[in-house]
Amino acid sequence: MSAETKNVEDLSRDEAARELERLAGEIARHDRLYYQQDAPEIDDAAYDALRQRNTEIEARFPDLVREDSPSSRVGAAPASGFGKVRHSVPMLSLGNVFDEQELRDFVARVRRFLGLGETDQVDFVAEPKIDGLSITLRYEGGRFVQGATRGDGREGEDVSANLRTLEDLPQRIAGPVPDVLEVRGEVYMTKSAFAELNRRQEEKGGKIFANPRNAAAGSLRQLDTKITAERPLRFFAYSWGELSEDIADTHWAFLEKLKDWHFPVNPLARLCSSADELLALYREIESGRAELDYDIDGVVYKVSSIALQQRLGYVSRAPRWAVAHKFPAEKAQTLLKEIDIQVGRTGALTPVAILEPVNVGGVLVSRATLHNEDEIHRKDLRVGDTVVLQRAGDVIPQVLEFVPEKRSADSTPYVFPEICPECGSQAIRELDEAVRRCTGGLICPAQAVERLRHFVSRDAFDIEGLGEKQVQFLWEKGWVKTPGDIFRLHESHGSDSLEALSRQPGWGRQSAQNLFEAIEARRRIELDRFLFSLGIRRIGQTTARLLARSYGSLESLRAAMSEAQDRESTAYADLLAIDGIGEAVAQDLIGFFGEAHNLELLEDLLREVEVESYEAPQSEESELSGRTLVFTGTLESMTRSEAKARAEALGAKVAGSVSSKTDYVVAGADAGSKARKAQDLGVQLLSEEDWRRMAGLD
Numbered sequence: 001m002s003a004e005t006k007n008v009e010d011l012s013r014d015e016a017a018r019e020l021e022r023l024a025g026e027i028a029r030h031d032r033l034y035y036q037q038d039a040p041e042i043d044d045a046a047y048d049a050l051r052q053r054n055t056e057i058e059a060r061f062p063d064l065v066r067e068d069s070p071s072s073r074v075g076a077a078p079a080s081g082f083g084k085v086r087h088s089v090p091m092l093s094l095g096n097v098f099d100e101q102e103l104r105d106f107v108a109r110v111r112r113f114l115g116l117g118e119t120d121q122v123d124f125v126a127e128p129k130i131d132g133l134s135i136t137l138r139y140e141g142g143r144f145v146q147g148a149t150r151g152d153g154r155e156g157e158d159v160s161a162n163l164r165t166l167e168d169l170p171q172r173i174a175g176p177v178p179d180v181l182e183v184r185g186e187v188y189m190t191k192s193a194f195a196e197l198n199r200r201q202e203e204k205g206g207k208i209f210a211n212p213r214n215a216a217a218g219s220l221r222q223l224d225t226k227i228t229a230e231r232p233l234r235f236f237a238y239s240w241g242e243l244s245e246d247i248a249d250t251h252w253a254f255l256e257k258l259k260d261w262h263f264p265v266n267p268l269a270r271l272c273s274s275a276d277e278l279l280a281l282y283r284e285i286e287s288g289r290a291e292l293d294y295d296i297d298g299v300v301y302k303v304s305s306i307a308l309q310q311r312l313g314y315v316s317r318a319p320r321w322a323v324a325h326k327f328p329a330e331k332a333q334t335l336l337k338e339i340d341i342q343v344g345r346t347g348a349l350t351p352v353a354i355l356e357p358v359n360v361g362g363v364l365v366s367r368a369t370l371h372n373e374d375e376i377h378r379k380d381l382r383v384g385d386t387v388v389l390q391r392a393g394d395v396i397p398q399v400l401e402f403v404p405e406k407r408s409a410d411s412t413p414y415v416f417p418e419i420c421p422e423c424g425s426q427a428i429r430e431l432d433e434a435v436r437r438c439t440g441g442l443i444c445p446a447q448a449v450e451r452l453r454h455f456v457s458r459d460a461f462d463i464e465g466l467g468e469k470q471v472q473f474l475w476e477k478g479w480v481k482t483p484g485d486i487f488r489l490h491e492s493h494g495s496d497s498l499e500a501l502s503r504q505p506g507w508g509r510q511s512a513q514n515l516f517e518a519i520e521a522r523r524r525i526e527l528d529r530f531l532f533s534l535g536i537r538r539i540g541q542t543t544a545r546l547l548a549r550s551y552g553s554l555e556s557l558r559a560a561m562s563e564a565q566d567r568e569s570t571a572y573a574d575l576l577a578i579d580g581i582g583e584a585v586a587q588d589l590i591g592f593f594g595e596a597h598n599l600e601l602l603e604d605l606l607r608e609v610e611v612e613s614y615e616a617p618q619s620e621e622s623e624l625s626g627r628t629l630v631f632t633g634t635l636e637s638m639t640r641s642e643a644k645a646r647a648e649a650l651g652a653k654v655a656g657s658v659s660s661k662t663d664y665v666v667a668g669a670d671a672g673s674k675a676r677k678a679q680d681l682g683v684q685l686l687s688e689e690d691w692r693r694m695a696g697l698d
């Protein structure tokens with residue numbers, strides 16, 4: 001068993017030291033991902049578990065506590081790009097408690113520290129722990145002058161300009177106010193604003209945020225204030241930093257002051273005087289959690305008296321007078337009724353669990369993504385299983401595992417479909433990939449819009465005026481289902497489509513008219529653009545050009561691809577012999593030309609457009625023109641790519657392997673099997689000097 005998986009009690013001293021080192025590194029890495037990049041890799045429960053383990057090991061081996069121990073650090077250093085702000089009073093974190101017993105221990109610890117008798121009362125303020133990011137706001141003479149993130153607690157990022165865009169935040173405080181006043185609190189995004197933001201982001205292909213906290217942090221920490229201004233950020237005030245004069249004796253009175261100054265203060269905060277009262281409020285807040293329009297991840301308990309707070313003081317990264325009572329990750333069991341396969345815009349097949357609707361932390365869940373085939377097999381999920389669902393902090397539910405006791409004896413492992421449920425084409429999985437993809441391409445309704453969009457894009461048919469929206473619109477109308485339809489649009493739906501398009505937002509009669517002209521102008525197209533437009537997997541522009549150059553015309557390419565369906569054929573060998581075409585590209589090409597749907601679609605398109613044959617650029621006349629060369633071994637005077645470019649400029653083709661079609665093999669130093677093969681086939685071998693001479697270089 002490795003140290004990583006051992007219980008803390010079972011660790012030897014050496015193992016403990018190594019574990020502490022590993023945890024320090026891991027936690028620092030997650031902190032950077034979370035605080036600086038707003039892109040956590042693990043959920044909060046998993047992160048908290050790492051910290052918890054670190055704390056336990058340190059408690060057992062106090063002398064092994066590291067200089068860079070996570071238990072003495074807060075957050076992560078400010079990211080570059082922002083000005084830095086040194087906090088006059090450090091911004092700390094909070095200790096955690098996870099259950100009733102730990103809460104009671106906290107209250108008892110506070111009382112013991114203060115040496116209180118049985119009848120002495122301590123007041124606590126309990127407030128929801130807002131799941132956002134903490135900031136500090138500095139007011140001088142009642143005016144907002146600077147705002148910063150927490151950063152590593154000592155130094156944060158200057159986000160003043162961005163904070164000015166928040167409506168919740170008073171720019172000026174009216175009435176008597178200390179000359180220097182630092183108000184601290186949490187910037188957050190409501191759940192509804194978060195959903196709306198993600199919807200917009202999805203539409204424009206922007207970053208999708210995992211949860212409202214990440215969305216809030218990502219939105220506030222923008223170098224471009226305009227972006228922040230478009231994001232609806234909110235604020236709750238709950239604490240203070242530097243003050244030029246005392247303003248309250250208790251935290252509770254301080255919150256009242258904040259309200260007078262028009263800072264938003266969370267309405268659920270309450271004053272409590274015992275562990276029982278705290279616990280009751282905790283339960284009340286937890287049960288109302290789902291109805292709140294903002295995420296909270298626990299309840300914070302704070303000793304209210306500021307004099308007592310000062311006596312209690314701090315332990316490294318957190319005050320001794322406050323603690324966060326975290327909500328547990330929310331779990332529920334339910335029946336996995338079915339596994340539905342969704343086909344994405346790029347043909348990826350994604351399994352989705354269809355569940356007997358169940359309430360998980362106040363939210364009714366009836367579907368959850370299962371990510372991919374391997375995930376289902378790794379967890380051995382089967383239709384008919386009872387599964388454990390979890391919503392941890394964020395809004396996306398996960399299927400954790402099945403419940404073995406509830407599995408029926410006749411259940412069978414799930415078999416992932418190899419046929420696309422949308423179009424019936426083969427769905428194949430590449431060796432190095434987790435996803436299975438539909439090969440239907442243009443005939444697959446799930447992919448059609450994306451494919452059509454690609455078809456008309458700049459480097460393909462380049463039809464101006466046909467953007468994503470128009471393609472989607474024409475597709476939904478049923479007017480354009482295939483590329484060929486684009487060229488028939490005018491005759492089949494001419495005035496109708498002109499009318500309909502002109503009524504689209506942002507469109508007029510003129511732009512619709514222009515579109516028809518743009519389509520007409522594209523009835524002739526170069527071979528490489530044509531090949532690229534088909535959207536065959538792995539056939540990008542470069543490969544399309546390579547194919548155009550190697551085969552010259554669409555006819556000869558098609559003939560070769562049809563012959564190459566037989567992997568023993570010379571056509572297949574020739575395809576692989578092209579320098580730049582590997583096994584994977586060859587499979588994709590042959591796959592495309594082997595699918596009957598695709599051939600029909602091609603026929604249809606070719607009734608509308610004419611594909612020009614490839615014309616070799618005017619090259620210098622030389623004895624290499626039209627010849628096929630293979631380079632092997634190391635050339636002394638130039639790189640392989642330079643040699644290849646030179647050969648092509650002279651009108652030669654460069655192949656990757658030697659075949660009967662090879663005219664010359666140029667053998668550099670350490671030439672191996674290719675040179676031998678050339679000899680076997682009787683192909684002429686050239687030395688580097690021969691090559692330079694023939695290429696006109698010497």
Ligand SMILES: NC(=O)c1ccc[n+]([C@@H]2O[C@H](COP(=O)([O-])OP(=O)(O)OC[C@H]3O[C@@H](n4cnc5c(N)ncnc54)[C@H](O)[C@@H]3O)[C@@H](O)[C@H]2O)c1
Nearest residue numbers: 030034040042043044047093094127128129130134238300
């Ligand atoms: N998933 C990850 O990779 C990852 C990485 C780092 C941190 N985290 C998560 O971030 C949190 C830990 O970070 P932390 O150091 O900010 O500690 P914390 O969130 O546990 O507690 C301190 C913070 O709580 C916030 N807070 C919200 N409401 C408050 C209130 N009413 N009163 C006082 N403070 C309030 C403040 O911003 C304060 O800085 C944990 O939830 C942790 O799971 C996750």
Ligand SMILES: [Zn+2]
Nearest residue numbers: 420423438444
């Ligand atoms: Zn399909």
